[in-house]
Amino acid sequence: MNAVGKNLKQLRQREKLTQDALAERLHVTRQAVSSWETGKTQPDIETLTTLAEALNADVRELIYGPGRIERPYARFQRRYIICTAVCVLVFLAWIVMELTLEPYLAELLGKGYIVWPIFVYGVTVSLFAYSAVGVFLPAVISLWGDIRLRSNRLRRTMAVLGLLFLSHYVLWASVLLLGNTWYPILRDWFYWLLNLPFARNGTLFLSGCLLFLSLNK
Template sequence: MNAIDKNIRKLRKERKLSQEQLAERLHVTRQAVSSWETGKNQPDIEMLEAIAKAFDTDLYMILYGRKIDEESGASISKRKKYHLFAALICGAVVLAGVISWIILKDKVMELRRLYYNMVPFFIFYLLVRPVTFFAGGAGLMNLLGLLADFSIRRAWIRRTILFFSAGILLLYVVAVLSMFIPSFPMQPLRDYLNHMRFSYLPDYMASSPVVFLLSGLGMCLGTQDTLQHGGYFCIIRGRRKISASPAEKSQ
């Protein structure tokens, strides 16, 4: 927003308007336009909207010198670095999960078959496997993010995807805990969950990799604007109304 004066001057010259002509369109004095372009004064939000309308552009162009759907070179570089880092982390988790299962699979099955020791099997089946597929989904989304910007601009869609994905994971965690902790969360609730066959839910979910793949994709889509573009996320949340474009206000 420190470049408002430069953006106004640049847009005025691109439209081949004099300060007097712009002042007439805005019903202000030429001195007011001059003070904006020299940085002595800044127009208020209503005047900023009027300036954007006079230039036939959006408020984002006046504030930041680009339209809301355009990315600067620095923003693109920052986004790609973020996706690359996240993809490497997710890839490391997937690789660790796959290698550990290949190395320890026979031993885990042997303990289960010969000694009826189910703990290692449950650890791999209910923990390592879901985490691996979840990281795979998130890693895939970040790899795609290196090719193009897949971030969701509408806040309510992003939040819906985020809450739905987080809800699936929370449901799975609660179901797993209800299997192994007799007093979780309390006996009447546990009895009700068992009556509704809730205790079988972890097995159903763990045997369906697509559940965790989609959760990984959803969590990535729901949080990437929060982590990459903190300022943009603040705009969507309405923390600074002056920074929102007319399109964002309609949301």
């Protein structure tokens, strides 16, 4: 298989097209497409241009290979619009609960009722709300500009950091739940660190940002 034939096959698979589907777009036979991919025949310049258009690719990608040519960044991509909308809905739900349910639960807590359900509620709501805000920021930026990380190593690093920040919050919740069973020094350190203004909810915000960047290819 020659280079053009190999590149043609990769581009066709990238677009999730069968040989029959591509042949239908080009108004040729499936055998012609198969012949190009196996290198038995070579498409001429005009056919290369038509192939590139049918595959939503650049002619240079057919010659040099997929991914070798930097493609223009498509603004307002559907996945970023959906991600932004979901984050906004989560944030609005959080505001509604803060204004309606939170005062009622605080009143019950002051009377000594249902302490642990209130705690679980607070931890869960904060987990989703602040993480959603962290995802929202890069998602909105991605509607206008390309902030994808090209390096797999860098994406893995962002994923590890995001999970570390997330585990930091989980440890804080564990300290509150099991505080009396932790070593006093370790328990006091977590109480001090995670009750700083930014430390507790800021870790969730950073976790959302970093995990978004690590998964955004």
